[in-house]
Amino acid sequence: MADAPTPQPVAIETEAAAAPPTAGKRRRLLTILAIVVVVIAALWGLWYFIFEAGRVHTDNAYVGADSAQVTSLVSGPVAEVRVGGTQAVKKGDILVVIDDADAKIDVATAEAAFRLAQQRFGQSAAQADSARAKVQSRDAEIAQARARLIDADATLERTRIELARRQQLISSGAASGEELSSARAAYDSARAARELAKAGIASAVATQNSAGGDAAASEALVRGTTIDTNPDVASARARLDKARLDLARTVIRAPVDGIVTNRQVQVGQRIAAGVPIMTLVPIASAYVDANFKESQLRHVKIGQPVELTSDYYGGDVVFHGKVTGFAGGTGAAFSLIPAQNATGNWVKVVQRLPVRVTIDPKDLNAHPLRVGLTMDAVIDTRGK
Incomplete structure (x- = not known):
């Protein structure tokens, strides 16, 4: 009975012999994981360098156009109104006819x-x-x-x-x-x-x-x-x-191609000279005013290409344009009540500067826009 071997030392030796292989497997897994993370980071960095480096983005952009305010140059009662709201007209089309008896x-x-x-x-x-x-x-x-x-x-x-x-x-x-x-x-x-x-x-x-x-x-x-x-x-x-000339002006014609908006004239109404009666929006010559942060404009130059997307058509439709100008001041500088920064509790707020983007007419013809729509704008500062 005294010479019988005890099982405990054998179990301890077995666990000790099995421990080194488990630690080595963990190290291999961690090494593979680190390699995968590094590869992913490298691929992302390569992708960013190729596709995103030098590109500035903003979703604070809006469609604009140089709308034409239609006014009567002579006074008199309205005999005919030949257009309605949202109607597309061409330059020279008759909009309103004033009674020409006088x-x-x-x-x-x-x-x-x-x-x-x-x-x-x-x-x-x-x-x-x-x-x-x-x-x-x-x-x-x-x-x-x-x-x-x-x-x-x-x-x-x-x-x-x-x-x-x-x-x-x-x-x-x-x-x-x-x-x-x-x-x-x-x-x-x-x-x-x-x-x-x-x-x-x-x-x-x-x-x-x-x-x-x-x-x-x-x-x-x-x-x-x-x-x-x-x-x-x-x-x-x-x-x-x-x-x-006054007789000819009793026939009011469209000054530009556009969409009739804000029509304010009815048959029988007597209109006075100089009073606006409707607005024509030339959507074929629409542009975008993109409000970029001042920290984003370091490398932005006139003539650089711009890609734009709108919720109106979705991300599948990409408009192409180019930078054509910068506003003379930020929106805050020309607000009705400008900010007073010369105070003791001043906190720096990053300002935005409107950047004018001209859209390719082919894109506008294929997918017309409307004034006031929001756009996502991306300027490629590497482009010329």
């Missing part, structure tokens, strides 16, 4: 005033010609008056000689007193006729000067102008053109 009357009045101005110009030109003709006729009257003066001088000289001869004959008794009186009367009459001829010349010259003044006044109305360049005619033509 505009047609204005055109007729302006046409009458234009014809009257043309007639007055013709009258002024005729009066100028008539005044010039009168001046020329006064030259003939002056010549006649001077001829009468010459005749009066000759008559005066003849009667003076006749009077002198009668005076010599009266002393010798060869002529009677009656003959002397008759000769003296003839001399006085000739002298008066001479003075009257002188006055006739002065009167003719004065009349000519007056006619010259009238001719100058008439010529001043038409000098240097034609019926097309005369100020009165040109002013009447301008009023006629304005009336015709």
Whole structure:
């Protein structure tokens, strides 16, 4: 009984012999796990370096467009409204027609005033010609008056000689007193006729000067102008053109291609000039304003490619664009009540700067967007 072996030492030796293989297996598993983690990290790093390095992302981006505000340039009652909200229109399509009865009357009045101005110009030109003709006729009257003066001088000289001869004959008794009186009367009459001829010349010259003044006044109305360049005619033509333009403006047409939005006009409503009646959104030229954090813009440059996705179409539709500009300030700088940072409890807040992204027109034609939709934007800063 004393020589019988005890089983306990054998069990301890067996467990001790089995322990080393279990520890080695654990170490191998940990080593494999570490290798797998390193490989995965390396693959992820390689993928990030190839596909994501240099790309900045934001989901704070919105679709915008330079919408056209349609306003009436003339006032009047609305006769027709040819479009409805959400309707697509082309540039030049008729949107609204205003009653043109008053505009047609204005055109007729302006046409009458234009014809009257043309007639007055013709009258002024005729009066100028008539005044010039009168001046020329006064030259003939002056010549006649001077001829009468010459005749009066000759008559005066003849009667003076006749009077002198009668005076010599009266002393010798060869002529009677009656003959002397008759000769003296003839001399006085000739002298008066001479003075009257002188006055006739002065009167003719004065009349000519007056006619010259009238001719100058008439010529001043038409000098240097034609019926097309005369100020009165040109002013009447301008009023006629304005009336015709107002008549044409009673038909309101689309200024751009777009979608009718916010229509505020009804048939029968009287609209005033300058009041907006609807908005046209040119979705074919839509763009995106992406608000990136200031820390993301270090390497962003104009012209770099951008990829955009929208919840409107889902992630399967990718829009392509490029950076075309940066806003002049952050949204906070131009808010209604700008932040006052010069305070004692100031906390730095990362600001966002709007970046304008122009979308490829082919993508917009294939998948039209609407103003205000949110977008996810990714800029590849490695691209040029």
